[in-house]
Amino acid sequence: MSGCPVNHGENIVQEEGAQLDFSKDMSYGDYLKLDQVLSAQHPLSPEHNEMLFIVQHQTSELWMKLMLHELQAAVANVAADRLPEAFKMLARVSRIMEQLVHAWDVLGTMTPPEYTAIRPYLSNSSGFQSAQYRRIEFMLGNKNAAMLKPHAHRPDLLAQVEEAYRAPSLYDEALRLIARRGITVPQAALERDWTLPYAADEGVKAAWLEVYRAPEKHWDLYQMAEELVDLEDAFRLWRFRHVTTVERVIGFKRGTGGTGGVSYLRKMLDVVLFPELWTLRTEL
Ligand code: HEM
Numbered sequence: 389m390s391g392c393p394v395n396h397g398e399n400i401v402q403e404e405g406a407q408l409d410f411s412k413d414m415s416y417g418d419y420l421k422l423d424q425v426l427s428a429q430h431p432l433s434p435e436h437n438e439m440l441f442i443v444q445h446q447t448s449e450l451w452m453k454l455m456l457h458e459l460q461a462a463v464a465n466v467a468a469d470r471l472p473e474a475f476k477m478l479a480r481v482s483r484i485m486e487q488l489v490h491a492w493d494v495l496g497t498m499t500p501p502e503y504t505a506i507r508p509y510l511s512n513s514s515g516f517q518s519a520q521y522r523r524i525e526f527m528l529g530n531k532n533a534a535m536l537k538p539h540a541h542r543p544d545l546l547a548q549v550e551e552a553y554r555a556p557s558l559y560d561e562a563l564r565l566i567a568r569r570g571i572t573v574p575q576a577a578l579e580r581d582w583t584l585p586y587a588a589d590e591g592v593k594a595a596w597l598e599v600y601r602a603p604e605k606h607w608d609l610y611q612m613a614e615e616l617v618d619l620e621d622a623f624r625l626w627r628f629r630h631v632t633t634v635e636r637v638i639g640f641k642r643g644t645g646g647t648g649g650v651s652y653l654r655k656m657l658d659v660v661l662f663p664e665l666w667t668l669r670t671e672l
């Protein structure tokens with residue numbers, strides 16, 4: 389084999405001039421704090437599949453962290469009439485949601501006996517208690533005071549969840565925006581108790597219909613509405629894949645969080661975040 393013209397990896401690295409000494413420089417792992425991130429996986433059971441379960445949830449929480457970062461900035465941009473910036477962020481939030489929809493395929497490789505072996509180690513913990521998830525739901529308008537309770541023992545997290553609970557949602561800000569643009573929106577939608585879940589309103593539907601019937605007059609509001617529909621569409625897919633994966637893995641057992649399990653998650657499929665943006669379509 390001597391004299392073989394194969395370009396070995398070592399040669400390529402040298403020819404390319406890749407830096408190989410990081411004793412004095414910040415490296416990849418330093419920048420990304422990988423020692424911290426990759427030392428946070430501690431299975432409680434002897435089961436092989438628990439690593440999948442932990443990594444799946446931790447990566448989901450990381451994506452949720454980015455989603456919150458983008459959503460917060462998007463809401464602030466809508467409130468400040470900076471729509472191009474808001475659209476960029478909302479598009480990213482929808483793509484993250486789609487990423488999480490596809491992530492269910494990985495978890496779906498876990499069979500009921502494999503999960504049943506891990507489940508006792510989870511005790512009463514459940515995704516129901518995810519503070520980041522609850523903040524996302526609240527920012528998207530699905531407000532519910534009872535969902536604050538699982539965070540009562542963690543004042544730091546409770547403060548963050550409460551902040552999202554008390555603030556106007558993305559949709560509330562979108563309605564205030566279209567009102568500022570001269571479209572008639574019922575006053576009750578513009579100034580209200582933001583802790584209450586949004587209730588569909590014929591006057592709000594009429595307002596959005598004005599946008600959809602003359603898109604050339606309100607092009608950015610039209611784009612805003614379609615960004616919101618994209619986001620809710622992706623969120624619905626996530627909820628659907630969750631309940632299907634849960635049925636596949638635990639059937640109709642009660643949840644570790646204390647709910648009926650699949651029955652509870654199916655009820656959540658009926659949640660509509662931006663109702664008028666869906667109902668108006670019948671009239672177009
Ligand atoms: C085998 C995998 C999974 C099973 C069996 C499962 C099961 C359940 C069940 C039964 C509930 C209802 C609450 C309860 O009583 O526990 C729930 C809620 C929830 N789960 Fe999962 N889950 C799984 C994976 C995940 C993953 C990967 C995530 C992503 C972070 C997640 C996030 C959530 C969230 C956010 C809730 C609350 C939903 C709401 O209140 O609308 N779950 N899950």
Ligand SMILES: N[C@@H](CC(=O)c1ccccc1NC=O)C(=O)O
Nearest residue numbers: 510513514515516642643644645
């Ligand atoms: N609620 C699930 C447990 C569960 O899935 C879970 C437990 C701890 C951490 C995250 C979880 N994922 C989503 O609910 C169950 O009833 O099996």
